[in-house]
Each structure stands twice: as C-alpha cells, then as structure tokens.
Ligand SMILES: *[C@@H]1O[C@H](CO)[C@@H](O)[C@H](O)[C@H]1NC(C)=O
C-alpha cells in the first residue's frame with residue numbers, strides 16, 4: 147500500500163521526494179495518473195489534500211477522487227465519474243482542450259471534466275481541497291468545488307441550484323436516495339428522491355430562507371467559510387446561521403460537511419494533531435430525527451420499504467426488518483425488507499385464516515402512511531380478527547377505539563414512543579417461526595452499549611420511559627438532598643434530543659428570570675441565553691401551579707410535546723423538573739406574536755397575512771391529524787401564535803390542555819380557551835373535539851383576513867363590534883369589500899380574499915359537524931378545492947360571547 151498509515155512520518159520523510167514529481171500543487175498539461183497500488187497522487191502544497199485514484203477496499207477497483215491525505219482513513223471528499231469505480235490501470239490525463247479525461251485500460255473514455263471551450267494552462271490542487279483547471283490568465287475554467295459530490299469543504303460555496311447527493315452506502319459512491327439542494331426560491335432543503343428518475347420527494351428539512359413577501363430576504367448562497375461556519379447568505383447580504391456560534395478552532399482542525407449515505411447532513415471536525423487514533427467529531431446535524439422527520443407520501447422513508455427506523459447515536463438512523471421480514475439485498479442493511487411469506491388473495495376454502503396466520507405484537511412501531519382503512523368504534527379483538535381475515539391487511543394498529551389497517555409495502559416505518567397503541571404484525575404460520583429481530587445492523591463496531599440504552603428507551607412504554615428519563619435526570623438528586631446542587635451536566639440529553647436542565651442552569655441562562663417575554667394562563671415566559679447545538683437564545687417558560695398532583699401530567703405533557711415536530715410549531719428543546727420547579731425550554735421566536743404583528747402600529751401586508759394564516763392551518767392540521775398522538779390545542783388565539791425569523795407562524799402552548807382531554811367530562815374543569823375564540827360547545831353538553839380548535843382558527847382567520855380584533859373597542863360602530871357577526875352580515879349582503887376598506891392588496895386579490903372569508907365562516911359554524919377538518923381547510927385556503935357557499939353560522943342565535 148502506498149498510502150501512509152502514519153502521515154506525520156510520511157510527510158517529513160517522503161515529502162521532499164514527492165516535490166519532484168509534482169511541484170507545489172501545480173499539475174502540468176499532459177500529466178497522467180494511472181490506477182495502480184503505487185501511483186503517487188497529485189498533492190496540494192501543504193499535502194493536506196490529494197487528487198488521484200484511491201483503491202476501493204476489498205476490490206480491485208479505483209475511485210478517481212480527492213481525499214484528506216494526512217488523515218489515516220483517507221476521508222474522501224469528492225469523486226468523479228458519478229462515484230463509479232474504474233478498473234486497475236485506468237488513466238486520468240490533464241489535457242489542454244478537454245481538461246481531465248478519465249479512460250479505462252483499453253483507452254475507452256469514461257468521464258471528463260465537462261465541456262471546456264477554452265485552453266487549459268495547468269491544473270492546481272489547492273490547499274482548500276479544490277482541484278481547479280486554470281487558463282493562462284489564471285481564470286478558472288473548472289473547479290471540483292463547483293461540482294460537489296456528497297461533501298462541502300471550508301471555502302466552498304453552494305449557489306442557487308447547487309446540490310449534493312448522498313452515496314448509496316458507506317462504501318458505494320453511486321448516487322443514493324438523499325439530496326441536499328439550494329432551491330431557486332432560496333430555501334436549503336434535504337429531500338429523498340426516486341433513484342432512477344431523480345425526481346425529488348418531499349423535503350425533510352427546510353431552512354425557511356424563502357421570503358415570499360420580499361425576495362431580497364431569500365437565500366442566495368450556502369457558504370462554508372474558512373473558520374468552519376456554515377450559513378445561508380441572503381440576497382440582501384444578511385446571513386442565516388446553520389452552525390452554532392462556537393466552533394472548534396479552524397487553525398487546529400479540519401472540517402467537512404457531508405450528506406451521509408443515510409440522509410443525515412452533518413458538519414464534522416478532525417484535530418490536525420496526529421498523536422493518536424481519532425475520529426471525525428460531529429458539530430452539527432440535520433434533520434433532528436430522520437426517522438420521524440421524513441413524512442412524505444412517496445418514497446420509503448429513512449429506511450427501505452417494510453423496514454423500521456430507530457434513531458441511533460449522533461442522530462443517525464438504524465434500520466431493521468421487523469419479524470417475519472428479511473433484507474431484500476442482504477448487503478444493504480438500510481434497504482427494503484421482503485416478507486418471508488406472501489399472502490395471496492386467492493380463495494382458499496380448505497383452511498381458515500385463523501389456521502394460516504398469526505400476529506406478532508410489536509412495541510411502539512408505526513408505519514404512519516400505510517393505512518388503507520380505519521374502523522371505529524372497534525374493539526381490539528375485532529381489530530385483530532378483521533386484519534386476520536383480510537388478505538390485504540399486513541399490519542393493524544389499535545389505539546383508543548380505532549383500528550387502522552395497513553397494507554404492503556409499508557413505508558416510513560419508525561419506532562415511535564408516542565404510538566400509544568398496539569401494533570399487530572401478521573405472519574403466516576407454518577413458515578419458519580418469526581425470527582427475533584436481527585442485531586442492530588446499521589451500527590458500527592462497538593457502539594453496543596449506548597445503542598442498547600437507546601433501544602431500551604425506544605422500546606419501552608411511555609411510562610417506563612419517564613421513569614428512565616426521570617432517573618437519568620433527577621436520579622440521586624431527589625433521593626438525597628434537595629439543597630444539593632449538582633454540577634451542571636454538559637450533555638444531559640434525553641431521547642429525541644430533549645434536554646433535561648437543572649434549575650440552576652436555567653436560573654443562569656435567564657439571568658435570574660430577568661427578561662420577561664410574556665405571561666399566559668400556564669405561567670410566565672422569560673428570555674434566556676445558553677449554548678445549545680443549534681441555537682443560543684431560548685424562551686424559558688416557568689409553569690405556575692398547574693395542578694396539585696401535576697408530576698404525572700407534567701411528564702406526560704413533556705413527552706407528547708417532545709414528539710411533536712412541525713415547521714409551524716414552536717419546538718420544545720428541554721425541560722426542568724426539580725422538586726416544585728417545572729420549566730419548559732423552547733426555541734426563541736424573534737418576531738413576537740401574531741397579536742403584536744396584526745394589531746400593532748404598522749399593518750402587515752396581505753401576502754404576509756395569508757402566509758401566516760396558512761402556516762397556522764398547517765400546524766393545526768399536523769396536531770389534529772398527522773402527529774401520532776392527536777393534540778387538541780384548546781386555546782388558539784393570536785397571542786399563542788408566534789412568528790419566527792421569516793414571519794412564518796409557529797403555534798405555541800400546544801399540549802398544555804392534554805390531560806384535560808383524557809378526562810372528557812368537563813364537570814369539574816374550567817372552560818379552557820379565551821373569550822371571543824371559544825367554541826359554543828364549551829358551554830353546552832356536547833363533546834369537545836378537534837372542532838373547538840377549528841372554531842378558534844376561524845375567528846383568528848377572520849381577524850387575520852380583516853386585520854382587526856374579533857371584538858371591537860367601544861369607539862367602533864355597534865354593527866361592526868363583533869367580527870363574526872359583521873363578516874356574516876357583509877357576506878350575506880354582498881359587500882365584502884367593507885371588511886378590508888383601505889387594503890388595496892387584499893382587494894386586488896379578490897378571489898383569495900373571498901375564499902378566506904368563506905372558509906372563516908365555515909369554521910365558525912355553531913354546529914361543530916359543519917366545520918371542516920383542518921386538512922380540508924388548507925385545501926380550501928390554497929384554492930385546491932372549491933369553497934361552497936357557507937350557511938349562516940348561528941342558526942339559532944344565542945351569544946357565544948357569554
Ligand atoms: C503552474 O505552472 C505553470 C506552468 O509552468 C505556471 O505558469 C504557473 O505559474 C504555475 N502556478 C503555480 C501556482 O505555481
């Protein structure tokens with residue numbers, strides 16, 4: 147092997163000799179490299195990087211690539227020929243007319259550095275890791291930085307339209323299933339794709355750097371600068387930071403940002419002092435939980451079809467086939483799983499379904515997008531029976547009083563502690579008895595114990611988790627002395643990257659609860675500063691005495707909230723539960739609440755308003771219909787909708803009313819919600835459902851549309867005082883323009899404006915069953931489905947504002 151195992155010795159001993167072969171990174175036209183074990187690559191002046199053929203482990207093929215030359219594992223940062231390795235004795239030549247040309251031993255051309263319509267003077271392997279072809283006047287004709295593979299290096303810039311492709315597998319460099327792209331609209335996204343057609347599926351990370359109301363605010367470049375910071379540069383020169391503020395020193399570390407083959411985009415550093423065996427250490431990763439964040443209807447999810455994803459170390463996914471399934475390609479542990487037996491729907495009268503099939507009970511496992519039937523109300527026994535006798539049914543989930551039947555192929559499989567139901571996986575008896583799940587195949591080497599802890603966490607019930615979290619968190623703290631202050635744990639991360647903070651840490655972060663951001667029914671919110679992976683300004687909510695015996699409620703609530711991720715929800719980062727101190731730590735929202743924005747001094751534009759309304763609708767739809775534990779918010783109002791850096795709506799305070807909903811009798815509980823936004827059924831003896839949120843949303847939608855409060859002040863004319871009444875009057879009398887008198891933008895966007903008003907009227911129907919579901923509301927707001935003419939919202943009028 148020609149490559150150095152001890153680069154330090156290598157560089158001191160052999161470098162002078164190499165300097166003859168190739169001077170100071172400069173490569174002359176006509177230079178040729180041959181793919182052999184002993185060929186010397188083209189080195190950068192500092193010999194940090196090499197360009198040449200790297201032998202693929204255990205194979206007699208070579209990859210034309212650029213790699214970190216001084217790092218023992220020769221980390222590859224760029225590759226040619228779409229990642230396809232070439233046979234021994236293939237050649238790459240630097241030509242004047244066509245740049246780099248790669249050909250096989252027979253001389254057949256395999257790849258070249260695109261069409262160069264100029265004359266190349268020389269090539270240059272820069273110390274930044276960029277291989278460039280330059281013209282005589284030093285103009286750059288081609289750069290590896292402009293044609294990235296799966297990695298970006300410091301000093302590299304990604305322009306609009308730029309993309310990275312993941313590899314197929316750790317050691318297969320062909321284009322894989324994941325992409326990182328900077329879209330034309332300025333958003334940086336991660337998405338899965340269809341491999342043969344290259345069609346992009348739904349994004350699972352969106353930077354949010356697209357501003358539909360002011361394009362100068364949208365992203366323009368992704369910059370990874372020399373000091374290891376990655377940020378999006380907006381058209382107006384402002385920046386959007388991706389990396390945390392504190393980064394290990396750039397002079398002492400190498401950096402790379404790689405879209406890993408499993409879809410996790412991460413930034414890593416590596417200390418330049420080669421004293422001992424060491425690794426690339428990660429500083430930042432996206433998405434937060436790839437198992438849960440990929441949720442598109444198309445594609446198989448983070449793992450292959452029928453597979454189940456669990457989050458391992460460093461937020462990297464682990465894929466496993468469930469019992470009764472095995473890997474389609476035994477070498478691809480992240481790929482699809484095939485059922486070991488197939489069910490045929492042919493009539494088979496001789497044997498009953500009971501004799502043929504049985505169930506394996508799985509814990510906390512879900513394939514959320516594979517439903518084809520929901521049965522309700524239904525008993526568990528009927529659910530099992532129904533799946534057993536249904537030849538289409540592969541899995542059934544029983545939760546609450548509902549039975550969901552799922553069909554093959556199952557997609558987006560994940561371990562999710564908040565499934566809160568029973569999962570029955572059907573298998574054919576008589577075939578081999580279902581195998582115990584294979585060992586965690588995705589894991590590398592000796593990470594066993596940590597993963598085991600993770601899997602215990604993932605595999606156990608919600609209750610056990612909490613015992614675990616509580617133990618991890620408070621542990622001996624409670625058992626011994628309450629006054630004992632534990633040194634602040636630097637990395638006390640519990641499940642889903644939810645952090646457990648000590649009270650002391652939060653006192654320090656908020657500077658003794660100095661800066662108040664707001665007050666609500668559940669407590670007061672303070673601004674805080676702390677060093678977290680992704681951000682350093684947080685909002686700390688100090689809960690008042692919610693309930694006497696609130697420990698269990700608090701834990702349940704935190705667990706549910708922590709499972710809830712959506713771009714229109716405020717994200718929970720951590721919590722503190724120490725003696726009688728209960729605090730929640732959230733993302734900080736820089737632009738305040740919708741109330742402040744809407745009713746403040748300057749009137750927001752129509753476009754901003756519609757953007758916000760749609761955001762709220764999407765967030766609510768997620769809470770109602772998409773997250774694994776349905777959440778009814780119960781207090782939707784403009785004060786509870788916050789605005790992020792891009793003025794996108796983020797719903798806050800969700801999950802707070804959760805325990806109340808479990809106990810559906812409202813005899814001993816106060817009415818939740820806020821005057822003016824409260825649905826009429828709160829005052830009646832009818833069940834409280836998600837439709838109470840739809841009502842509140844309707845009031846809010848009308849407020850946003852008309853840009854005024856739902857109950858006017860004293861100076862307002864009486865007929866206008868109650869917004870819902872006034873909107874209905876205007877609608878009935880065909881003078882909707884009165885609602886937005888001086889708002890030219892809204893008037894010019896008449897169809898949309900009318901649609902929004904009509905949807906608002908549908909939402910505030912007194913009869914909950916007439917109010918549409920949030921999903922339908924989104925479609926109506928977007929104009930995808932027609933909005934029917936709404937009936938009078940209060941047919942048997944009695945005031946809802948009691
Ligand atoms: C590389 O070599 C060419 C031709 O010998 C020379 O003109 C150029 O200045 C050299 N560049 C560097 C950076 O040494």
Ligand SMILES: *[C@@H]1O[C@H](CO)[C@@H](O)[C@H](O)[C@H]1NC(C)=O
Pocket residue numbers: 270272273274278280301
């Ligand atoms: C090499 O990289 C440095 C730093 O980005 C840059 O200033 C220099 O122009 C590059 N050299 C060539 C030949 O591209």
Ligand SMILES: *[C@@H]1O[C@H](CO)[C@@H](O)[C@H](O)[C@H]1NC(C)=O
Pocket residue numbers: 314318319320
């Ligand atoms: C890499 O993966 C692709 C797609 O699965 C496959 O066609 C190719 O043969 C693999 N290459 C190697 C070297 O295993």
Ligand SMILES: *[C@@H]1O[C@H](CO)[C@@H](O)[C@H](O)[C@H]1NC(C)=O
Pocket residue numbers: 359360361362363382
């Ligand atoms: C867009 O934002 C920039 C500042 O970021 C501001 O100067 C400009 O006036 C804005 N344009 C519009 C149309 O609002």
Ligand SMILES: *[C@@H]1O[C@H](CO)[C@@H](O)[C@H](O)[C@H]1NC(C)=O
Pocket residue numbers: 371372373374375377385
């Ligand atoms: C890189 O970006 C960070 C954050 O924007 C900045 O503080 C630093 O000065 C930049 N470094 C260089 C070399 O431009």
Ligand SMILES: *[C@@H]1O[C@H](CO)[C@@H](O)[C@H](O)[C@H]1NC(C)=O
Pocket residue numbers: 423424425593
């Ligand atoms: C390198 O990684 C392995 C496994 O991820 C870990 O056990 C080991 O401690 C790491 N070594 C260093 C020096 O960080």
